[in-house]
Amino acid sequence: MISARGRPRSREIGDRIVAATLALLAESGYSALTLEGIAKAAGVARPTIYRRWPGKAALVADVLADSIPPLVLPDTGDAVGDLMTAAVEFIVTMSESPYGPVAYGLLAEAHHDDELANHLQRAYVAARVVSVLGLIERAQHAGRLAGDIPPDVVRDIVFGPLIFRWLVAGQPMDRCNARRLVEIAFRAVESR
Amino acid sequence: MISARGRPRSREIGDRIVAATLALLAESGYSALTLEGIAKAAGVARPTIYRRWPGKAALVADVLADSIPPLVLPDTGDAVGDLMTAAVEFIVTMSESPYGPVAYGLLAEAHHDDELANHLQRAYVAARVVSVLGLIERAQHAGRLAGDIPPDVVRDIVFGPLIFRWLVAGQPMDRCNARRLVEIAFRAVESR
Amino acid sequence: MISARGRPRSREIGDRIVAATLALLAESGYSALTLEGIAKAAGVARPTIYRRWPGKAALVADVLADSIPPLVLPDTGDAVGDLMTAAVEFIVTMSESPYGPVAYGLLAEAHHDDELANHLQRAYVAARVVSVLGLIERAQHAGRLAGDIPPDVVRDIVFGPLIFRWLVAGQPMDRCNARRLVEIAFRAVESR
Amino acid sequence: MISARGRPRSREIGDRIVAATLALLAESGYSALTLEGIAKAAGVARPTIYRRWPGKAALVADVLADSIPPLVLPDTGDAVGDLMTAAVEFIVTMSESPYGPVAYGLLAEAHHDDELANHLQRAYVAARVVSVLGLIERAQHAGRLAGDIPPDVVRDIVFGPLIFRWLVAGQPMDRCNARRLVEIAFRAVESR
DNA sequence: CGTTAAACGAGACGGTACGTCATGTCTTCGA
């Protein structure tokens, strides 16, 4: 077993780094983010950050995973209602959070950076995707969703328009708009 | 009339810059892109680039606008079929092109950079969005799409899932997968 | 004979270049001087300057030669008095002119730049040195200066301390201080 | 006492910068000198130089102060002889060194650049001037020099002609010529 | 309770790129 010799890492310092990263990220976005700036804002030496993360992308990936709230998956028994609520809450949270665009910027970068892609996949995407697929399957078993559509396609149909409207079309997503969009999207996957 | 005084800019040099930018972009993505590198690859001096574009973001925005093919909008008389074809061709082109992720990375950055946002809006988004809305309206008038759904919502329903599946879920979009997804999405907006 | 074909050079433009050079030289010195700045200040295009002078050093050498007043050599019959007056007037003029230090900076540079050295020698130094040597010889013939000291040594003895005090020691040279210094220096070369 | 925090500066690197500066200075003079070139020659990154000196002028001022030998002030008991020797050795050293003209170029520039003036004054001039004034005073007390001439004037009388002959008149100063010139200059300040 | 090994701050260092400026040459147009 590995005995933890020497001075252990201070949890508080890690927290300060994360907090500073979030603050700067919200202020000016990913590409303007600097480890130098984070270090200064956190009152920490630069090598201390490198001791914990291999670089900017990994740091941000972790920070986002910690800070962007996971999908809230209610469980009222009404699987379809739960799914709609989850989708609406998801996009509202995203669009209110300063970190949403950052996450999507990273996803785009990830297409050119395998290491980053893995990091994101592991720390961020996985947790959110798996859980929603479970919910979708429950809704299908309850007979409320067309059973011949694979769960991941349902996911795309439900979440895709929301993301698109917010990220690409640049329209604000309040709870009301989001719900209307979700309701229309749902028509595609309802059993009939 | 304004007489063009002084030595005129060489068109060929501009072309070389654009070509080099595209090549490097495809190779290693936006964040690894360097004006220094572009200049070297184009056999051009760095100040020559700055004379034409104010910076990396603006250059890339222009280059993408020039290089990513605009929406192909067929006109066979079958407005719904045309819309589906346009959507499928769009996502296939995107996912085959090395520049797709770059464009979406920029869209995300634009949320923190108003200047970039304007550039992109003007040079890239506008042309693509307006034309597809016209097509959607024609389909609605033809009675094939539900008339009570605003055209921009139709756009989100049709394009959103494609983008999501490709960019977020990271799944390859061949013509066949794309068509299936579009067909399902269309159920949400068909008149019934 | 050379027939002057094409549009003749404008004398006025040359004058404007010289004037602008002098002004900028006085303001900020030689090393901060730019052809770009001169062109702008003179309302002239840069290539127009290059058509007349090969570069900054040559331009400045010419300008100084034109602008720093030549040695004033009075001729009252009293050769020794004339020499003293000439020396005093010389250093006072130098130290009051903004161009004095520039000239000495160039002299120093000339030790590493033969072309500049020739330019300066021809345009600036020669005229001043030769005339004073003549004056010294007259004083020697009049029996007022020791005859066994070569004229150029007399020149060094008389002018050297003035230059040194002003340039190296950085002391202001008003007419009164200068005269005192000259009088003492003269003791070295007077006949006794 | 101030504890030296952080990684200490490497003495060896500083030495390499100074050496490279000297070499390039001797080769091509001050105005052709480039921090870029120094960095390359020293095998050092450019920012490393800026960490130690604010710019080219300051670097060169320091380098000269370190490298141009200070006045050698012999002390044989014969104050006048010592002064003459010091003057001769000084100008011979200067005229043999490649850095002499550089120093005088800087002195001229300093008239337009207060910061440089201070640097030079502090690092270069001060040490040399003060010591020679002491020697002059001793010679005056020994009754060998006219007591009614301020020491700084004696300095100007003795050193001025040497500098002038070498820098302005451009004549080589071997030990023999220098001594002859000094002997004549001394006549001006000897007690009689 | 002292050892000891790692964490930590500070900051130097070789790099790389930035965005700007000036150079000297060139092309184009109008006078």
Add this chain to the structure above:
DNA sequence: TCGAAGACATGACGTACCGTCTCGTTTAACG
């Protein structure tokens, strides 16, 4: 042909971060 205007390759400027590396100091856990 001159002159203005300005493009262009070149190359240096001074600055900002990068990721790595010494340092001296602090802090626990272990022996």
